[in-house]
Amino acid sequence: MHTRLRPTLAVWKFASCDGCQLSLLDCEDELLALAGAVDIAYFAEASSTLRPGPYDLSLVEGSITTAHDAERIRAVRAASRHLVTIGACATAGGIQALRNFADVTDYVAAVYATPAYISTLATSTPIAAHVKVDFALHGCPIDKAQLLEVISALLAGRKPEIPHESVCTACKRRGTSCVMVAHGTPCLGPVTEAGCGAICPAYGRGCYGCFGPSEAANTAALAATWTVLGADRRSIHRAFRSFNAAAEPFREESDAHGDQDHPG
Amino acid sequence: MATKTIRVDYLTRVEGEGALELDISGDAVSGVRLAIFEPPRFFEALLRGRAGTEAPDITARICGICPVAYQMSAVHAIEAAWDIRLDAPLRALRRLLYCGEWIESHALHVVMLHAPDFLGFPDAISMAAVHGEAVRQGLALKKAGNALLRLLGGREVHPVNVRVGGFYRVPTRDELAPLASTMEEARATAIALARWVAAFPFPDFGRDYEFVALRHPTEYPMNEGRLVSSRGLDIAVAEYEDAFAEHHVAHSTALQSGLRARGSYLVGPLARFNLNHDRLSPSVQALADELGLAPGCTNPYRSIVVRALELVQACEEAEGLIAAYAPPPAPAMAVTPRAGTPQASTGAACTEAPRGILYHRYDLDAEGSILQARIVPPTSQNQSTIEDDLRLIATRDLALPEHELRDHCEQAIRNYDPCISCSTHFLRLTVRRQ
Structure with a gap:
């Protein structure tokens, strides 16, 4: 990272409920300080200013369920120095991975009157099944203290202190x-x-x-x-x-x- | 004729992914499509075979912005199927929990997502450089709402404490008491915020919407009531599917809902206010009066003022509910899915999510497993109304430079606080001129 230039942060959404990226906005006490410490370059849920990469840190929410998203995650990876998955969808496929155990055409027909309008993959897969992931945050939703720790650690060049225990x-x-x-x-x-x-x-x-x-x-x-x-x-x-x-x-x-x- | 295309890569400051396409022939708008291409997650399909008792936790995952709304509609639908009626203290706690979500969600939308439109900023963080006090107030309110969710639900996003029959755990008086002063402060903050947004410049726009909301005999609507409209609809929630139908359109992964008799309608804060003004507390009615807002308002841009008023209402109600709180004798009523319902059962419920009515219906087998689920989120219900608004706005603004036309369209969409995850956040605007 260059001196004086604030590191850039991007937030991406794939198939998900938005709850994990909301955890960032739920950091009410830290949000303005965070926005001062990092340059939020791409966060569509919060800002109309969307700037092109490369990004120092990409937070990825959601799983891959369409062919288009399978392509899009590669572009996100290519533009990101660090890529962190946030939450059960991005890290493990999420609740929508229940389709992996069923016949997706039956799922489409159960919800939509005109299945031909719907384009979807047969499975919901985690981000790591498609691209290299530098760190994975668990949870449905993630814990916001863990999120702040990962952002701080990666941008400071140290290993995030996230305990692995039951x-x-x-x-x-x-x-x-x-x-x-x-x-x-x-x-x-x-x-x-x-x-x-x-x-x-x-x-x-x-x-x-x-x-x-x-x-x-x-x-x-x-x-x-x-x-x-x-x-x-x-x-x-x-x-x-x-x-x-x-x-x-x-x-x-x-x-x-x-x-x-x-x-x- | 020359064709011109404008593309906005993302509709920002909404929750979910969508695009807007405008077809323009000469000086007329010939087509408007609000395309929602949030990848489908098939909740109604994956719920089949799950226990009815799992519906609140599973459906919460449809939307991380309003998980309590999903929990409330789901839990009340299952309770309706199994004929479980909550006693007053549990009912009051459910309302208090919902107040927390209304406060959190409305504060987020009013200050962080919608206010920047009126003041010409790309986001609340850059707006904070000029309107720092308002942004801090918004964050403080959001935090207050989240404090309620944290205590009553365990956490802000996807709370864990709602169960069929009541809660897993109810707070002690001592745990809840400190939140009374939090809510008192939040109410004062919300009043200041309401005065701030009421002074925004509002585009002169309005049309004859059919407003649809719940109506309760005594309360501002949240968890129960009849479904009423500004054109005379007055039905029980169980009759919802007789009056409303969903359509699948080619450009959207969200189904569009319409009144079988009359087509598009409007749900959300403006509908609640117009149909339930007399159920607001006297002080909130007085504040509406002071801010020049009366029932019958047909300008969707003023929904931001109504959200601010509902923030005041929710803070005031929360204060009252906390003051009156006595812990219920048990955290939940007895739930025995088989007792009383030896055969299959069906239950429906509609509650007022921050964005408008959210309908759930479950058909359950004798063992309490879900055979079929039907979920109609507020954004599906507003979608064709949003398209109708956009048709008028695009026609009016056709001569403007295209970035202004685009900004006006996006702002009009944000009037509805569309939660596109439920249905979609990615609005790509394509204008085809011929």
């Missing part, structure tokens, strides 16, 4: 008693990446895995525990097949509890 560790740190042990509530916390702050158990519900699988997640052991707690095959199948359905350990575990009659 939600269980975060629960213990927060002082939340285990919902599985104390209340028999099925929870995906033991196999889910931390980062959200272990919100769900603190609110008395089981983690639903929106940050995706943690490293070395033992999903089979957890599924066995769920069975002991009374969860049936179908609910185990559904639990692993949601916002990170296409992330490998979750995909495998949901397949292991698949039900031919109830493919959903």
Whole structure:
């Protein structure tokens, strides 16, 4: 980076809900300072000024679901020094990856009266399936403190300090008693990446895995525990097949509890 | 004849991806297409086979800007199917949560996305150099709304606390109490903001819209009520699909909704205000009066003033709900999908998302799994009205330089705070002149 020239930031959207890029605007206390520290060159949700690259840092939200987007992500990569995926869609394919387990023509017909008008790929795939990703932020949505850490770290030329641990560790740190042990509530916390702050158990519900699988997640052991707690095959199948359905350990575990009659 | 094309690569400061195409023959606009090409995500298809209890969390992911609206419409539709009626304290907490989203979403749109149009800036960050106080006020309001979402929902985007029957956890009085002063301050900020936007220069524009909104016997509409319109529609939410139909047009991945009897209609703040002015609090009615806004307003540009008034209303209501709060005996009513509904069931609900009515309907099997889902977001409902506005504006402004024509079209689209992720943010303007 050149002295005095502020690093440039770009924000890109693919198939997504806009919630992860909204996390940037949700940094109400930091937004104006951030806009002073970096040059926000391309952020269509926030500004009509859209400047051409190259960009020092691109934040990419959303998954690849159309042929056009598969081309577009290559152009984004080519224009970006660092590329960071933000959220479950960009990092793992998102909830729209449920189509990967179904017949997409059936999906199109279920929603649209004139399927011929719709152009879509059969799968929803993460950004890393198409281009090199320098860092991936998990979560549906991402945590805004993690986002600020990644932006600061990459622009300062250091490694982002994002811990890799399970939600269980975060629960213990927060002082939340285990919902599985104390209340028999099925929870995906033991196999889910931390980062959200272990919100769900603190609110008395089981983690639903929106940050995706943690490293070395033992999903089979957890599924066995769920069975002991009374969860049936179908609910185990559904639990692993949601916002990170296409992330490998979750995909495998949901397949292991698949039900031919109830493919959903 | 010569053909001229203008291309704007992105419609900015909206949520989602879309393009605008204008066909111009001589001095007439012969075609207007608001093309939404947000990649389809097939929510209605992927919901089939999921548990009804999962609908609030799954449908929240349709839109990160208004996830609570999706949670509210979904949860009330499922509760309607299973005949679950919330008692008063839980109902009040749902309203308080929705106030948080209205505040967060309206503050974002009024200050960060729409105000720059009226004052000639590309974005709120550059606007802050001249109107720093207003931008800081907008961010403070947004933060106040998010504080409510954080406490009641666990987090701002895709809150985790809504469940069929109520909530997973309800706050203690002590947890909620500090937010009373936050809301009091937010109300004062919102009043200042309303006075600021009311002084903007408003284009002279208006037409005879059919306004559609919910109407409740006593409250400004959010979670319940009948569906009414300025031309006499007055139906129960369960009759929605008898009165409205969706069409699939070639240029859009969003379905367009119309009244079966009369075609396009307008939903959102302006419709709510015109149909429910008497349900605003006396102080908000007085403020509307002071700002020169009366029911019957047909200028969509003034929707920014209505959003600011609704910000005041939401802050005031939140203050009252917090003051009156006593924790419910249990965080949720008993939910047993099978009890009382041994066979398949259907439930519909409509709630007022910040951008207008959001309709959900679910058909469920005896075990509580979703057989079919139907979701009609506010932007689909406004889409043909936006096209009608653009036809008039483009006709009026045909002689202007094309960058001005484009800016005017974009501003007119932002009147509707279109959340294009639900349907699309990428508006490419193509003008074909012949």
